Amino acid sequence: MKYTIDPGRKRPSVNFIDSIVYSRKPDLDGNMLDLEMSIMLQNGNSEMRLAAGSEGEDRKKYLKPAILWVPGGGYRGCDKNLMTAECEYLVEAGYVVASMYYRSSAQAKWPEQIKDVKTAIRFLRANADKYEIDPDRIGVMGRSAGGHLSAMAGMNTDNFESEEWSEFSSQVQAAYDMFGPVDFVALMEADEIAMKDPNHRWKTVEDTHAGAIMGGDPATMKERAKSACTKYYINPKMSPMLIMHGDADPLVPTAISEEFYQQICDAGMEDRTDLYILKHAGHGTPEFFQPETKKIVVEFFDRYLK
Template sequence: MTQSLPTELDLGWPPPPFLAPQPPLVGEDGVRHFEGITYATTPGYRPRLLDVHVPATDEPVPAVVWIHGGGWLEGDRRYPPPTVPVDLLHGSVLQAGLALVCIDYRHSLEAPFPAQLHDVKAALRYLRRFADGLGIDADRIGVWGESAGGHLAALAGLVSPDGPDGTALEGATGVRDEDSAVRAVVDWYGVSELVSLLSHPLPPSPADVEYPNPFTALLGGTADQLPELARAASPVTYAGAAAPPSFLLVHGTADELVPYSQSEVLAEALERAGGDVTLQPVDGADHIFLGAADVTPIVAASVAFLARHLGV
């Protein structure tokens, strides 16, 4: 842990009380929808929200936490990338007997890394605190993210309080006294090694939109601090963690924004550490699977992986 890595503020008082979820809305199909639950707050920032969708059953079910992409600069918990229909993603998870949890997190111009990971960890701890009221099995939780969300999903699976920089990366926002571990990770075209991406050329932005560099915006800091900050924000840094969860990495081979080699590097690091990892290339696909003939089998394979490893 270096002094240049930002940490969660120690505010000097306990976090605000987090209330049990209110009764859900129940659809005609029996699916229960808990919407807009505040799972974490930080003075001066918007509250972080999550939605929980639980299939129609009286038994606790495993849960999948969906983490949206958007270059850590934008995005919305309610929507997957435009190449993946909402009904396909949500329906596939629920039909497999899994609960779907969609979370917000702070964007990089609100707060630099590791605020985003702190929020993901806080969401996981919240789910465990209130698992009974939500109808989920606290012992069977996985994470699934795309792009920036894939990066955060990988970190959520690899970073623990007992590992390198673990206490600082766990954060102290939201519910504190619960475990944030997960059983399985699905990482769609996420960043794994940020140091090399600091010099990676980016595709041109749309003519009417001016985007900051997503990698340097995430890290903050001065130019001389960026390499060390990038190392601290890279999942490969933690790939040697003891007993990592099972990983599925899915990545387009023609991705111009996040090169396919990013998933190769993480897969190799996990294999060296003895981890259970599957790398699934999507031939000829760019970022967000643009150019893929059909995303349905990609979604199906990801859901099947999660169902298998979460014990459905």
């Protein structure tokens, strides 16, 4: 049978570029690690534009805002490409989406993880031309541990900078925190209560995800953990913040996101933060990638990056 159809162009084609080294950093044993990211972007036929001589002064109209995806994994490790398929909707909405690997708690202790995130942001700016990114429109988002790191990056402070790509800014114009453990002290205290159950998965605070990333003397761990709490960095330069959390999250209490939202409001910046509590949603369950939630995310980034 012979058919002639007109499928049209209802969606763009998407390119995927993997194994992009954005940094080289040592682990705890001094071994150098290649820290990589992958990038998804619309196929804009830049080669055809170059061949047609339409690059140059017209190039800026092809630049797109970028969003850095920061994976979760309890700081124990992360797979930069595990959730890339779920982020394709953002590429279709007109964004370049980069997904990064950062050092685990077994490879480096706090604050090296947020340094990795800020280095990745600066790398995107340094290579904006190559990936057709508008360097003035960069957002960040992540789930769980990645949500915490995204919220920290969204504070736009001068803390936790590395020397790489130092001529470029690590500031972001929007941040999306998905059920991030943004208050390590509160999380440690909640874990201490849970550990009264002899069947609990952890026996000491040092065993917990937060304890593993902090490391060092257990006697000073809670005090040192304050340096990883976003509430101490809320300031007028912080980016607009979208927060989502499930009301049935068994790992990160919903109250942690509720308190973070309230702390931003109490600082007089309620106009730049939105909190959504997702009914029946657990820790990273499918509710976070339904059409209704995706629409909220796209509208948030469109508001501040387009």
